[in-house]
């Protein structure tokens with residue numbers, strides 16, 4: 001399974017840096033932005049796949065691990081830089097864990113929220129991936 005990172009253009013300065021997200025930085029049209037924050041130590045997020053939704057995850061602050069599965073293989077990626085995004089394609093199972101204190105996960109999403117787009121059962125997800 002290929003993992004794709006997005007390098008976020010930055011404007012550096014001794015007084016602090018600026019990360020800039022413009023339409024051509026992200027490989028889809030952004031329809032929704034949300035963020036996870038105040039995640040308690042030991043908590044896990046995700047634990048599902050999306051049929052259509054693609055997302056870019058950015059550790060705007062702190063760090064966390066993202067486990068990505070395509071039904072055949074698995075990769076664990078640590079996100080800990082505000083200038084690097086992780087692209088998660090549709091039909092990928094994701095689990096987020098090991099959140100550091102103060103971690104913030106910014107998510108740029110290709111679709112509006114739709115519960116019908118979720119696959120929350122791993123067995124169902126694996127079966128849906130069989131012929132892909």
Ligand code: T46
Nearest residue numbers: 032034036044045046047050055057094096105107113
């Ligand atoms: C992913 C990780 C990083 C909404 O009403 N609107 C929204 O935009 C979102 C994201 C969630 N919700 C509701 C739906 C559920 O009742 O909030 C509740 C928890 O949502 P969810 O199970 O999606 O939360 P996470 O943090 O486990 O997962 C989300 C994304 O779904 C997922 O794709 O990669 O954040």
